[in-house]
Structures are given as structure tokens and as C-alpha cells.
Amino acid sequence: MKATSPTILALDFDGVICDGLTEYFQVAWRTYCQIWSPVEKRPPDNLANKFYQLRPVIETGWEMPVLIRALIKEIPEEKILQEWGNIVKEILQTENLDATEIGINLDRLRDEWIETDLEGWLSLHRFYPGLIDRIKEIVASPTKLYIISTKEGRFVHKLLQQQGIDLGPKEIFGKESKRPKYEILRELIHSHNELAPDGVWFVEDRLKTLQLVATQEDLQQVRLFLADWGYNTPSEKVTAKNDPRIQLLSLSQFGKDFSQWN
Numbered sequence: 001m002k003a004t005s006p007t008i009l010a011l012d013f014d015g016v017i018c019d020g021l022t023e024y025f026q027v028a029w030r031t032y033c034q035i036w037s038p039v040e041k042r043p044p045d046n047l048a049n050k051f052y053q054l055r056p057v058i059e060t061g062w063e064m065p066v067l068i069r070a071l072i073k074e075i076p077e078e079k080i081l082q083e084w085g086n087i088v089k090e091i092l093q094t095e096n097l098d099a100t101e102i103g104i105n106l107d108r109l110r111d112e113w114i115e116t117d118l119e120g121w122l123s124l125h126r127f128y129p130g131l132i133d134r135i136k137e138i139v140a141s142p143t144k145l146y147i148i149s150t151k152e153g154r155f156v157h158k159l160l161q162q163q164g165i166d167l168g169p170k171e172i173f174g175k176e177s178k179r180p181k182y183e184i185l186r187e188l189i190h191s192h193n194e195l196a197p198d199g200v201w202f203v204e205d206r207l208k209t210l211q212l213v214a215t216q217e218d219l220q221q222v223r224l225f226l227a228d229w230g231y232n233t234p235s236e237k238v239t240a241k242n243d244p245r246i247q248l249l250s251l252s253q254f255g256k257d258f259s260q261w262n
Helices: 021-036 047-057 063-072 077-094 099-116 118-123 131-139 153-162 181-191 207-214 234-241
Strands: 008-011 144-148 200-204 223-227 246-249
Touching (some): 008 181, 021 047, 021 063, 021 099, 047 063, 047 077, 063 077, 063 099, 099 118, 118 153, 131 144, 144 181, 200 207, 207 234, 207 246, 223 234, 234 246
Parallel strands (some): 008 144, 008 200, 200 223, 223 246
């Protein structure tokens, strides 16, 4: 019999709690301009819309300016969706770029933006309807809440703090954790010794991340949910719906009692 509520609820941040597409594009464009020095400093018309549509291919933030580069090079959008991993490698290799350096530049530009215009930076993020109120309820409940994100933890903390949610450093696992999300889930299980077999629930908007968790033999008890309101494609939703290990979760379901998530 499945547990009707989790002992531990782990949530991704981008695409599950927060929609930061506008900020992503703007900081990615700033980074792109620094690396590639285009003559025109204003982004081409419709570039942002193409970027938003292709956001599901991004796994970590440093890839965002590379996605802009792929679009500027007019690589077909369908090819980007199907072959993103190979495209990233090719751009890095042919243009003599380092992923770590790109990430450092992007984080530095974001830090500078926050230092000089915090309100402006915060204003570019929106939280999905009802999510903040529901998270506050969960924080006040017996369920232990954790955030597992590929965004820098300090950015996650700042955005949640603005909404009146003040999670501690041990409850937010950001990019600085430098390990796969399944490893963090494993650590959380080990740190809570009296878990029911299905006491850990994980909500993520990236299908590949959930599929990777599903391959871990010792994590078969973790319940996996794909947030259908996040950065995923229609085909990924269909795949999740047909996967016995993954449940497709709607935004309206998330706002309800855990017993309604089935």
C-alpha cells in the first residue's frame, strides 16, 4: 500500500517552483555577448521566443549561452531538440570553449546584476500559481522539504526568502553540490533512518533526471513525479505517462493534499 504522504519531499526549483525564463534569457544573452562579442548588442527578433521553446534541452546553466550560439548559427530547432548533447560538444570543441569558464562568467554576471539591481533581477522571476502557498503549508507540516537544483543555492535561497520561505543551507542543494540528484536523494534517505519504503517523493520537470533516478537499484522506493507545467516537451509528457516508475503531476494536483497526487 502506497504512503499517502511523503516523509521527505524533494523538489527541483527551476521549472517546478519558479519560472525564470525571462531572467535565463537575459543573463544568457549578457554572457553570450561577453564570449562572442557580437556587433549588435541587442538580441535578434524572436531569439528569446526560440530560446524559451528550447529551454527543456538545458541541463545546467552554462549551456544557456551555448543554446543562444546554436540559434545564432541557425542550427534547426528540431535538430537541437534531438541532438543537443552532440551540438554542445561540437560548439565547445570547434570554438575552443570551456564549460566551466562559461559557467563562471554566467554566475559572475548574475552576481553583478543582483548586486547592482536586486529588485530588477527578482522581478524577472515568477512563481507558478499556488506554489508558494502550498510550499509554506508543507514546511509547516511533518513532511521534510528539500530543494535539489542545478541553480546556485544562494540564488534559490534569495528567491525563496523574498517569498517568505527561509530554508536553511542543509535544505537547499544547489549547483555547488557537484553531484547528481540521485546521489543527493540517496544521502537524504541515509540521513533519515526510519523511512517508509515509499517515504521519499521527488518532483522534477526534467524527464531524463527522473529516468536516471529510476535506474538506481537502491532508489526503487522513491516515488517520481514529472511536473507537467515545467520545462518539458509534449513527447516527454507522453513518455512519462507510459512509464510505470514515473507519475505525471499537474499543477492543480500539486496544490492539493498529497493523497490526491495518485
